[in-house]
Amino acid sequence: MTLYAAIGAVEQGLVFGIMVMGVYLTFRILDFPDLTVDGSLPLGAAVSAVAITHGINPFVSVLLATGAGFLAGMVTALLNTKCKILHLLASILTMIALYSVNIRIMGGPNIALLGTPTVFDSLTKVGVPAHLSGLVTFGLFACVIAICIIWFLSTELGQAMLATGDNPQMIISLGVNTHSIILLGVGLSNGLVALCGALVAQNQGAADVGMGIGTIVAGLASVIIGETLFGAATIFRAFFAAILGSVVYRLAIAFALSANIGGFSFNPSDLNLITSLLVVSALIAPNLKRGLIQR
Amino acid sequence: MIRLTHCHLYFHKNSVNQVHALNDINLHLEEGDFTTVIGSNGAGKSTLLNCMAGCFFPDQGTVSIQGQEVTRWPEYKRAKYIARVFQDPLLGTCPSATIEQNMALALRRGKFRGLGKGVKKRDRDFFREQLLHLDLGLENRLLDKVGLLSGGQRQALTMLMATMLKPSVLLLDEHIAALDPKTANQILHLTDTIIREQNLTTLMITHNMKHALHFGNRLIMLHQGKILFDVSGKEKQRLTVEDLLDRFYLLQKEELALDSMLLA
Numbered sequence: 001m002t003l004y005a006a007i008g009a010v011e012q013g014l015v016f017g018i019m020v021m022g023v024y025l026t027f028r029i030l031d032f033p034d035l036t037v038d039g040s041l042p043l044g045a046a047v048s049a050v051a052i053t054h055g056i057n058p059f060v061s062v063l064l065a066t067g068a069g070f071l072a073g074m075v076t077a078l079l080n081t082k083c084k085i086l087h088l089l090a091s092i093l094t095m096i097a098l099y100s101v102n103i104r105i106m107g108g109p110n111i112a113l114l115g116t117p118t119v120f121d122s123l124t125k126v127g128v129p130a131h132l133s134g135l136v137t138f139g140l141f142a143c144v145i146a147i148c149i150i151w152f153l154s155t156e157l158g159q160a161m162l163a164t165g166d167n168p169q170m171i172i173s174l175g176v177n178t179h180s181i182i183l184l185g186v187g188l189s190n191g192l193v194a195l196c197g198a199l200v201a202q203n204q205g206a207a208d209v210g211m212g213i214g215t216i217v218a219g220l221a222s223v224i225i226g227e228t229l230f231g232a233a234t235i236f237r238a239f240f241a242a243i244l245g246s247v248v249y250r251l252a253i254a255f256a257l258s259a260n261i262g263g264f265s266f267n268p269s270d271l272n273l274i275t276s277l278l279v280v281s282a283l284i285a286p287n288l289k290r291g292l293i294q295r
Numbered sequence: 296m297i298r299l300t301h302c303h304l305y306f307h308k309n310s311v312n313q314v315h316a317l318n319d320i321n322l323h324l325e326e327g328d329f330t331t332v333i334g335s336n337g338a339g340k341s342t343l344l345n346c347m348a349g350c351f352f353p354d355q356g357t358v359s360i361q362g363q364e365v366t367r368w369p370e371y372k373r374a375k376y377i378a379r380v381f382q383d384p385l386l387g388t389c390p391s392a393t394i395e396q397n398m399a400l401a402l403r404r405g406k407f408r409g410l411g412k413g414v415k416k417r418d419r420d421f422f423r424e425q426l427l428h429l430d431l432g433l434e435n436r437l438l439d440k441v442g443l444l445s446g447g448q449r450q451a452l453t454m455l456m457a458t459m460l461k462p463s464v465l466l467l468d469e470h471i472a473a474l475d476p477k478t479a480n481q482i483l484h485l486t487d488t489i490i491r492e493q494n495l496t497t498l499m500i501t502h503n504m505k506h507a508l509h510f511g512n513r514l515i516m517l518h519q520g521k522i523l524f525d526v527s528g529k530e531k532q533r534l535t536v537e538d539l540l541d542r543f544y545l546l547q548k549e550e551l552a553l554d555s556m557l558l559a
Contacts, residue, residue: 155413
């Protein structure tokens with residue numbers, strides 16, 4: 001693996017780290033497995049790309065994308081809480097619907113962002129070399145967002161959110177409307193995923209309707225890698241572990257793609273299979289370990 | 296304090312399995328009433344409590360607390376007036392949050408939760424002082440996760456959390472039934488002390504007739520969704536376990552008599 005490829009992988013790890021924090025928020029904190037993210041990532045990309053091509057400031061376009069993601073998350077949460085649809089199914093329904101919505105937003109399956117202004121311009125203007133501007137921007141975004149979430153989860157409202165995932169019966173009896181909390185939490189999560197989508201699109205120079213496929217699996221893999229390698233004893237640790245898990249995941253993928261074992265090498269299209277196997281093994285490992293100890 | 300007027304509640308209404316769980320319940324808990332509830336399985340004890348808490352809405356009748364009608368208020372909204380302790384000691388606290396975080400959550404029962412700090416510095420001393428009453432050494436473990444505590448410790452903490460902010464009505468649903476006898480006794484006495492100190496309006500469900508007689512100033516016996524027996528004050532003090540058992544047997548005989556009449 002070349003240094004250039006390694007920098008690229010770290011860059012990807014940081015930007016997708018934002019998505020991973022969103023997945024952590026639903027999957028671990030709210031105990032709400034949310035597949036909407038496969039649709040809200042390209043949604044963020046689409047909204048940002050359309051906004052930029054209409055001459056809107058790239059930073060504002062990122063904000064718009066976040067808002068759109070938040071709304072998408074709210075749809076899933078409403079289907080779950082008000083219409084009593086199972087969370088997993090509710091999120092799949094929103095995800096499928098978003099495919100059509102995204103194509104409508106872009107007016108086609110993709111939009112190129114060549115030669116348009118992006119959020120990276122402001123850094124290159126102050127003299128950061130172009131090949132590092134992505135790394136710095138994504139690192140800054142990821143850290144600022146992580147700190148904001150950690151702060152939020154220490155507030156009265158944030159603590160209620162943690163309790164909603166942990167013991168809903170208790171927090172209801174303490175006067176919290178768990179439906180509103182789920183609405184906020186799933187919205188927030190998808191807002192982050194859409195923000196990530198917007199940044200990825202600006203970095204790649206295109207938004208594509210298919211770019212969200214496998215997002216949830218990559219997110220789960222990163223969460224699990226992060227927890228295993230860096231722990232999750234405190235909220236602070238858990239969120240930075242999520243970002244680092246994402247970086248390790250992208251580095252591992254880059255390494256696997258560059259590996260050549262006796263004439264066999266992986267294709268980028270093998271990625272989803274590898275990731276799924278990784279998640280499956282991480283999920284069954286604790287059970288296997290327990291089984292072995294008992295015997 | 297809390298008043299139920301002509302409350303009817305059915306399960307599986309309009310089906311062959313219809314159960315008339317609450318049958319014309321009229322109950323008024325006065326301020327400071329410590330009421331114990333007994334009754335056989337399926338008598339409607341928990342249903343009555345859940346109807347007060349807002350888990351179920353009555354099919355007919357009204358519920359009001361402190362003169363405010365709350366019949367259609369969901370559970371989370373009634374938390375402003377009501378505190379609960381569940382039978383399962385794991386249900387009353389958050390295992391992955393610390394003791395102080397749990398107490399801070401309880402301190403805002405029924406209040407608005409905004410972006411202020413979850414656990415405030417000035418509340419810590421208050422928490423410590425409250426935990427001191429439990430005499431379990433928890434005052435030095437504010438930062439320990441509640442998941443590390445035993446069932447009894449968790450139930451004691453839940454009891455404290457329920458009464459830290461004085462509730463208009465305290466609902467106890469067999470809250471010592473899942474504990475070992477020694478711990479159960481400790482929690483029961485803690486409950487009694489707290490209720491007396493704060494003069495709390497309380498409804499306590501129990502399966503133990505001795506407890507029902509020994510604690511509180513009022514006793515209700517439920518049977519098939521109806522209040523059969525409602526004694527308070529001196530009359531309750533004179534009551535013995537034998538009296539209650541006689542009542543129970545009398546009921547069963549009546550049932551048998553009814554059955555034999557049907558079969559004859």
